[in-house]
Structure formats: structure tokens, C-alpha cells
Amino acid sequence: xxxxxxxxxxxxxxxxxxxxxxxxxxxxxxxxxxxxxxxxxxxxxxxxxxxxxxxxxxxxxxxxxxxxxxxxxxxxxxxxxxxxxxxxxxxxxxxxxxxxxxxxxxxxxxxxxxxxxxxxxxxxxxxxxxxxxxxxxxxxxxxxxxxxxxxxxxxxxxxxxxxxxxxxxxxxxxxxxxxxxxxxxxxxxxxxxxxxxxxxxxxxxxxxxxxxxxxxxx
Numbered sequence: 001x002x003x004x005x006x007x008x009x010x011x012x013x014x015x016x017x018x019x020x021x022x023x024x025x026x027x028x029x030x031x032x033x034x035x036x037x038x039x040x041x042x043x044x045x046x047x048x049x050x051x052x053x054x055x056x057x058x059x060x061x062x063x064x065x066x067x068x069x070x071x072x073x074x075x076x077x078x079x080x081x082x083x084x085x086x087x088x089x090x091x092x093x094x095x096x097x098x099x100x101x102x103x104x105x106x107x108x109x110x111x112x113x114x115x116x117x118x119x120x121x122x123x124x125x126x127x128x129x130x131x132x133x134x135x136x137x138x139x140x141x142x143x144x145x146x147x148x149x150x151x152x153x154x155x156x157x158x159x160x161x162x163x164x165x166x167x168x169x170x171x172x173x174x175x176x177x178x179x180x181x182x183x184x185x186x187x188x189x190x191x192x193x194x195x196x197x198x199x200x201x202x203x204x205x206x207x208x209x210x211x212x213x214x215x216x217x218x
Contacts, residue, residue, distance in 0.1 A: 008037050014066045015044055023058070024050045042185035045070060049168065049188050053208035071193035074186050076104055083111075090115035099148060103201070147202050154179055158194050162206065165215035 019026045024047045029040045048067045051059065080086050083096070090112045091097055101108040149156040157178065161171050171191045175181040181190065195214065198204050205217035 008040075010062075010066060011037070011041060011044060014062050015040075017060055018044070018047060018063050021058070021060075023055055024048075041070065045185050045189060049192055053206070053214070068193075068196065071189045071196070074189035075193035075197070076107060080104075080107055085115075086111050087114035088118055095144075095148070096150075103197070147198070154190070155194055158191065159198070159216075162195070162198075162214060162216045165209065165213045167212045167214070169212075 015027050015029075018024070027043050027047050029035070029043060045067065048059075048063060056064075083100070085094075085096070086107075087110075092101075092112075097108070097111075100111070143151050145151050145156050145159050147159060149159060151157070151160065154175065157174060158171060161174060168188060168191055172184060172187040175187045175190060181187050195206055198216075199206060206214055207217050208214055
């Protein structure tokens with residue numbers, strides 16, 4: 001995740017600020033030859049996620065902005081990898097494409113361009129049939145939840161867990177078991193990014209209960 005968009009100097013500054021706040025255990029790392037910036041970034045993300053939900057408002061912009069940037073990138077990568085139609089089956093009339101346009105406008109335009117170039121402006125019959133198979137409301141056990149997300153999708157399943165109440169570890173375990181997302185740092189990024197997105201886009205409130213359980217407020 002550490003690339004040109006996320007300079008290591010910026011990461012170091014954010015870590016220093018976070019360490020000075022004393023809200024979590026101090027982040028220790030070395031910059032000796034051969035060190036892995038990705039590992040350092042993972043420590044930053046994990047430490048930030050360990051901060052109690054109600055304490056997040058105390059975080060300065062440099063920490064919040066970097067965390068959100070990484071979490072959003074992870075969530076976007078996950079959404080793209082989950083979409084079987086990306087780059088080939090764009091159709092402005094499809095519900096999945098409409099949702100993508102709302103959540104990821106840049107990726108939506110990129111997918112649109114790639115699809116039009118590949119299919120000469122039309123959605124292939126094969127791609128259409130494939131999309132129809134995964135369309136919610138078909139009698140295959142899938143449907144949409146209250147937010148319009150497929151219940152069997154990555155974020156639909158997270159919604160279900162948040163609806164009943166779950167810990168970060170429980171949600172991470174689901175992502176690993178069902179979607180083969182075994183990278184703990186990326187899983188936490190997907191979860192936190194989804195929680196923040198739900199609060200902002202859907203206007204829902206997420207409460208942190210005892211035992212580190214997060215739950216959508218009734």
C-alpha cells in the first residue's frame with residue numbers, strides 16, 4: 001500500500017503524532033537497510049484501529065487523513081477485485097454499476113471506458129447473462145439488504161455482522177474464510193473503511209459495545 005501517493009516521510013510524521021498522543025501502545029520500527037515500509041504502514045493502521053471508537057474524534061487530521069486514504073484505497077481494491085464484470089460488463093442500467101458510480105466514481109469511469117473499448121460500446125451477451133445470474137432477487141438465495149448491497153457480497157456480509165454485533169476479529173475471520181482475505185491489515189482496512197462509509201453515506205450510527213463489539217444502532 002505504500003506507494004508514490006503515500007510518502008514514507010508522511011507516514012513517519014503521522015506515527016510520531018500518534019505516539020505523542022499516547023492513546024495506544026507506542027509504534028516501534030526501524031529504518032535500517034532492508035526494512036519494509038509496508039510493515040510499518042501495517043503497524044500504523046493496526047494501532048489506529050485499536051483506538052476506541054469514541055476517542056477517534058481526538059485524532060489530528062494528519063493521522064485521520066492518512067488512515068482514511070489507505071482504508072479507502074483498500075476498500076476500492078477489494079470492490080474492484082470482487083466485481084466479476086469490471087472492465088468488461090459495464091452497463092449504466094445495472095444496479096451494481098449504479099452503486100459503483102455512487103461509491104467509486106473514478107473506478108466507474110475506468111470500468112466504463114475499458115468495457116466500451118472491449119465490447120465496442122455494448123455489453124456482450126455472455127457478460128449480460130453472467131450479470132443476470134448474480135442479480136439480486138433471483139431465486140439463488142441472494143438479495144439486497146436495507147442499504148441496497150447484495151447480502152452475499154463482502155460488504156453485505158459485513159452489514160449483517162454489524163447488524164447483530166461483532167468484533168473486528170470476527171469480521172476479519174469472515175473475510176478470511178469467505179473471501180480469502182487473509183492479510184489481517186488489509187482486512188481491518190476493509191472493515192474500518194466500510195464502517196466509516198456506512199456512517200457517512202448511509203447516515204447510520206455504529207456503537208462500540210463492551211468486549212470490542214461494534215453494532216449498528218437500532
